Amino acid sequence: MHLQEDLLDGEPIRWLEHGAGPPVVLVHGIPTSPRLWRHVMPLVDGRSLALELAGYGSSIPDGEGRDLGLAAQADRLLRWLDLVGVESAVLVGHDLGGGVAQIAAVREPSRFSGIVLTNAVCYDSWPIPSVKAMQRGAPVLRYLPELALYPSFVQLIHRGHDDRARALESIGVHWQHYVSHGAARSLMRQVAALDVADTLAVADRLPSLGLPARVVWGDVDQFQKVEYGRRLAADLGTTLRPIPGGKHFTPEDHPEVVAAAVNDLLVPSPEDDRAH
Template structure:
């Protein structure tokens, strides 16, 4: 495993994160159906101190999701309180999938807490939940007690559809499925999907153009889950230009960690002029 797992209590509730490296801080937030290990190939390439937060109710924290608010709004609130707890100041905030939505909400609530924002194939606006998640949510009462053997093929298909690197997809299945098996796949997934509210990202959409944070938006342009058109809109609102990954699909941190890490490192490394990277630079416009 890349990074060391840390665990602490945040207002009496367990919170976990992976850490790797040292230097300027970078906070990475995963989505569904993954965990901080989504970033396992990105973290060693980042030229700073990477902290990959595990959202409540995901990964090894699945059991802690019982009777807790797992909405993106609540996850963003936890992230901000966790930053206070660990004493991390002005990190570059990085989000993928649901974690990208969490990053947008956290950044709009406290833009002064972050030095930059990197989003990759993130939920945004009304881009989500995707059809397969909507189907799971509507069938949640019936699916909640399905045996793992019936749910596993759908999980495998979802992961393969989201990867353009087959070997990395197979690795990803093993990495992420283990948490669901350990904690009851059907109940865990149902708890996750029934907590999702598209209103959380819609509510902050009009605040994105005024954020004023240095930003990078990197997108697998063949993503079937979060379409590249949403990435272009997000980039325009954040005052930057979309960086497409030709043929890239949804799970870019696993298939294209070098591209994601390079975008993060751009915001960690000031330009040669010595000025901090910012909105309105030639790259951004």
């Protein structure tokens, strides 16, 4: 698994890459990075490319002064596909990355061979209350020292995991980017860009998207309720695959389930032929 870097319209863009075969593009959310997919990518039967959203992970410093909203991130994703020469990829999204995936797929469905969404933001499901509170308090919170935010970060991660060992691993993986680049300012910059209008703008286009789809959901997620997963699945013409007892960070706690959904679309079933 290697971190790749290039320039997109003069600005740095990074992604993790692993494997060979049909392309699979994976998009993370907040407060994570491409390493969210570190346990999924080795299980995928294809060439996995996990995009790092602008202003996240090792790209946090590059987020200053840039539009970090979901619609802008989707536009970058589409232009990045041209940069890396990827065509007809299976598109996979979690959390905010699921919103980015919906927008990108609606804008250019011909670029994708299928879509997998897991505990994704959608419709009016977000921002969650804790993020709204951060948005309201951003003018003050951005000046807090890193240690003041760390307990809240730890609590958020634990609330989103049903596997405690994986949660502890996740804290170390994802906090390092924030503490390296100024946690308070970085996180506040990210949350300030979040606007539910981005997913609402494409919601009525999902039923006519016409792409083979899989929707996988931790069914006790406190952040993105399973009812939203059922609605997404229905709109995308598929059946929800619940993960009993699963919480929010499914790519870390249940990578085998997420990878199985991706691999399903790398070998399309007869019912998926309707999209082509």
